[in-house]
Amino acid sequence: MIAVKNLWKTFGAVTALQGVDLEVKKGEMVALIGASGSGKSTLMRHLAGLTASNAACCSVKVNQAEIQTDGCLNRQIRKLRRGIGVIFQQFNLVGRLSVYHNVLLGALGRTALWRSLLFFFKAEDHALAQKALLKVGILDKMRQRASTLSGVQQQRAAIARALVQKADLILADEPIASLDPQSSKKIMEILRNLNQEEAITVVVTLHQVEYALNYCSRVVALKSGRVVYDGPSADLNSEMLREIYEGDLDEAQAPMADQKTEKPRIWRFIDPSIQNASEYPDASAAKAL
């Protein structure tokens, strides 16, 4: 399904991806984890063909089609994107259009231009849109403007859009990072359902490790743009997690987030030169993990 070979990406002086290799088979559900700035979102954007690498000898293949080779997007990239549904952290719906129209827009890739510009989609796409809305559970909200929906409902609509797209691969880039725990679970359950019932391959980047462990059988961990772990989620232990999240204390707390431990927010304001754990109980809690 996905084959990434030796992917490099630099933003100015910062190297975001350093020779990433990744293979994902059809029907897998893979979590991509890593600290902030580890390059997981960048990798996702490369998979979706939204960003081009800037190095030679890179190759990203999805469905046997070259999304990009040697830093150049495929000339047919707009066609290739049809097969890849992307879910974003900020939902990326068109706020002024209704939920239903937003979901219908998933069919843009296979609809003639005059039809889409007149909002004259085919009957089968209308049926598909309604089925998708039912599947994600917001059929009753279909006439509302997308911007009036709550975060979790907008994310559901975004998933429905990917379904109307008939994508057999869904790339979810931090789909739950701006949602509360209850909503996060709902979204992850929907994604798992799609993976198991519709046999859609799902790659999801996650901020919080425990969701990766609970919902995905395979975990790929990135650190400073390199793959540092790739294997079953069951084999991950806290030693490895600490290694992965080294230097990112907020993230390291994540495996315990289910118990609703207070994050040591004060830690950020402490001058590094006066790090004295005994004086700052919060800080010592953070170190303990």
Added chain:
Amino acid sequence: MKTDFKNEAATARRKLKRRGLWAVVTVWLLIWAWRGAEMNPLGLVKDYKNMLTLAGDFFPPNFHDWRVYMQEMAATFQIAVWGTLLAVICAVPLGILSAVNMVPWWVHQPVRRLMDAARAINEMIFAMLFVVTVGLGPFAGVLALWVHTTGILAKLFSEAVEAIEPGPVEGIRSTGSPWLAEVYFGVIPQVFPLWTSYALYRFESNVRSAMVLGMVGAGGIGVILWELIRGFYFQETCAVMIIIIAAVTFFDLISQRLRKAFI
């Protein structure tokens, strides 16, 4: 980290000096412009009798030919409607083609320069040119407003496009949509309220501009106004002015309503 107070004081002094310099430059500019513009506020006071006589000549307004005035006012409105509409139609694609975040530089730079040219030259001058090419009459006025307003609206439209959220556009792009559909669904809904507001505002000012266009022979109420003032028919001038004020107020109210409906 230790704060360097000495340094702070020096910076403050430097800032004060710079501000002082700017103040001197500003005052000099104002004096220079005063002389150039031959400003003479005393003239207002000294010649107040002239003013009073002139003002007196305006009253009572003479509405004897009101049918003609209303007809010409309608023509003015008609010129503004078509001038603005054609400009909006052209400014939509040109505005997108001159937005930095939509097209590469070798597209938006030339388009922008072209729009600069359309904007830099006043509609009166365009009207004079078009009178030569298509002859005297309202059509020359329409063409003049069209070209000038296209330049203005394309710039305003492109600025709105440059301020959009990239997220929704990317959402559309990821569905594999063609470029035009991406703009149509990702960009236009975001800029629509602002575009409507700009277009309506330009319509209001085009009604005002169309009144003046008549003076160079491009139709509308300006022709009559010009003739009346030149012939010292001040009571009739007054009547025309009252009609103009009423019309402008009327259009302002209507476009305010429309703007609210679209946002």
